Amino acid sequence: MAADTAAIAIPSSVVDAKRRNARDARADGLFRWIVAAAGMFVLLTLTGAALSMLWGGREAFSTFGFSFLWSTEWDAVNHKFGALVPIYGTLVTALISMLIAVPVSFGIALFLTEVAPNWMRQPVGAAIELLAGIPSIIYGMWGLFVFVPIMGEYINPWLNDHVGTWPVIGALFRGPPLGIGMLTAGIVLAIMVIPFISSVMREVFLTVPTRLKESAYALGSTTWEVVWDIVLPYTRSAVIGGVFLGLGRSLGETMAVTFVLGNAHRLSASLLEPGNSIAATIANEFTEADSDIYRSSLIALGFLLFIVTFIVLTFAKLMLNRLSKQEGAK
């Protein structure tokens, strides 16, 4: 009797297992498809957006050819357009913002994870995340009504008198004390991206195993040595991801920049002079773009923003790869 049931039970369990295997394989396949679709969705939207912008800008590209890239002309009356001024403004403001935001965010994240007393870490961390949620137009209005007068009244004249007299670099800091301009835009951008970069940095610094840090401390390291030799190498790729997030936001920011950049289509060496950025130009002029070539040029600008962002991020990635290779060879 017992042998009998066993004889029946074994094949039935084999059948069950087979059925289960088949079902698992099906579920696995389905799962793979769903996840792949989610991944493809990103690629599809990206190429779709880029291609539709290329298509919308085809008239501008075919009319102006490559000179669209380096012409400083932006004349809606005579239908002559060139993208150099907005491209330059976009790159310069993003560079200024990164020069300020990366070290400051690094400092904030370090302070919160290594130095600050425990009771302080949670509230300050929450405050930073709150800052990241403020809409950009608020930064723009704050920039225009609060920060611009300070720049115009105190900082620009001081820069003119003290830094403006230096050779070479001085040319960057000579100009009318308007308060608006590329430097102001860069600083406002820096304030906007600091919460992004620092909250990512803080998050990943917390993932460093305490064992590692404590070992280093036990060997007599200073806090700085622990951070530089243990925390940073351990979290490098995530930190870079955070910096890229901020850089991407800097390159594409629209409203805040429009408020404080001055929106003038002129190329000038001085950071105190007004300039223009790609996103600001599109936001300003799209509604009243009354000729086809005008609208097409603006869409072409949008496509160039894609390209510029892509090149900047690739370049940064390559540079960092090289750095880490050198590190490995050491």
Next chain:
Amino acid sequence: MFTSIKTRLIGVGLAALIGTAGMAQAADITGAGATFIYPILSKWSDTYNNKTGNKINYQSIGSGGGIAQIKAGTVDFGSSDKPLDPKELDEAHLAQFPSVIGGVVPVANIEGLTPGKLRFTGPLLADIYLGKITKWNDKAIAQINPDVKLPDANITVVHRSDGSGTTFNWVNYLSKVSPEWKEKVGEGTSVQWPVGVGGKGNEGVAAYVNQIKGSIGYVELAYALQNKMAFASVQNSAGKFVQPSMESFQAAAASADWKNSKDFFLVITNAPGENSWPIAATNFILIYKQPKDAARTKAALDFFKWAYAEGGKQAEELDYVPLPKELTSQIEAYWKSEIKM
């Protein structure tokens, strides 16, 4: 009551014909275009809705957008601060008529300057905006402003960064009074500015002028008044210095040569007349001559007819100038002869 049933029946019939749904209320008039008239249109449509039950749904997407939308036939009327020439109107089968008048005024930020004190001539404004006059105590400015204490400071030019009808009227005026401006810069809703910084919208220009010492800008009168800015008087084509005001805007609208302008294709800057403000601006409505849905176009025209007759007071409250009587009767005659309803 009868007409509303009729329009509804037509609406249903059309919906069945072209196979679209959702035309539940035929008297829901849609429009799109210039931001300039948005405040007064929403006020008018609110009052009109209370009176007649007809709704005006206006999207202030800018003149360029308004022209594109009416040409695409997605709205019942479009609105533009820049008139289309008769040829373009003809090609698109559109009619055009003015809706309301406003004015652009130069404003300056000079310490101790009170509104209305400073004086400009047209060529002087053009030279400042060309970057030829760069100091406030320049002889050309000092000569016509003996009563104003002009500082030895640089002039910072402020202009609009976005395309705008305000800019169009401003540069149209500069083109009329300065051959050099016409040749070097020209006119349009946005131009290549030789000098200066750009503020977004009237409020952006007002904010920049208020903050940058020694700056000059141009805004619609309402913004100059609301922000208590030091606006200036400008010499008109009759050689008189006039202050920007309802009266001088109205004088410009009345003295402009509407009678001989086909499809009201006329920009009333530099208008003749002793009391005319030289930079008055008109907003225009665009509408189909042979509309697909005559009832909706008729409803739109009824609305404007009502606005001309009864909306004047509300317009003035918002610092707009209602159209003069002769002009509105000319417009109504134009509707009868040009638009098939």
